[in-house]
Amino acid sequence: MTEVDAQPLRFPQHLVTIGSDALRAMAGSTRSLKLAVVLSDDGFEVARAPWSPVRDGRFASMASSAQALGEALVHELSLGSGDAMIVQASGGAMIQMRVPGNPFVIAAHFGEGESLGTALAAVRITAQSLATALAHASTGIDPAPTERGTT
Numbered sequence: 001m002t003e004v005d006a007q008p009l010r011f012p013q014h015l016v017t018i019g020s021d022a023l024r025a026m027a028g029s030t031r032s033l034k035l036a037v038v039l040s041d042d043g044f045e046v047a048r049a050p051w052s053p054v055r056d057g058r059f060a061s062m063a064s065s066a067q068a069l070g071e072a073l074v075h076e077l078s079l080g081s082g083d084a085m086i087v088q089a090s091g092g093a094m095i096q097m098r099v100p101g102n103p104f105v106i107a108a109h110f111g112e113g114e115s116l117g118t119a120l121a122a123v124r125i126t127a128q129s130l131a132t133a134l135a136h137a138s139t140g141i142d143p144a145p146t147e148r149g150t151t
Contacts, residue, residue: 023036036109039104102134
């Protein structure tokens with residue numbers, strides 16, 4: 001059984017595949033990624049890395065609520081647009097970032113072995129590449145090899 005096969009029908013298969021591919025690429029570029037999830041604004045999991053068929057929805061739901069609170073705080077304080085939300089703890093960091101132009105958020109938990117700057121950069125790069133892949137999927141145009149990060 002694959003991630004796409006196991007995913008409930010809440011999201012189209014191509015969206016699950018695009019999200020899973022982006023998260024796997026992020027996992028391959030970091031040392032201490034424990035969990036990364038692409039979630040919808042309404043708190044449902046679209047994709048995750050590492051993949052697991054067991055999901056209770058709690059992480060995505062809590063991350064969605066935290067994102068909404070963070071964005072409300074940014075709005076209330078007239079800080080412009082929110083870029084990322086970071087929760088740093090003794091055992092690592094949790095970074096959330098909206099996928100530009102989309103109703104999705106990446107939430108990533110990093111262990112102690114990753115610097116905050118490296119983790120933030122990995123999430124930012126993943127959010128941007130996911131936005132690009134989603135834009136190309138909606139137009140039906142495959143991105144050029146240089147846009148996919150290959151030469």
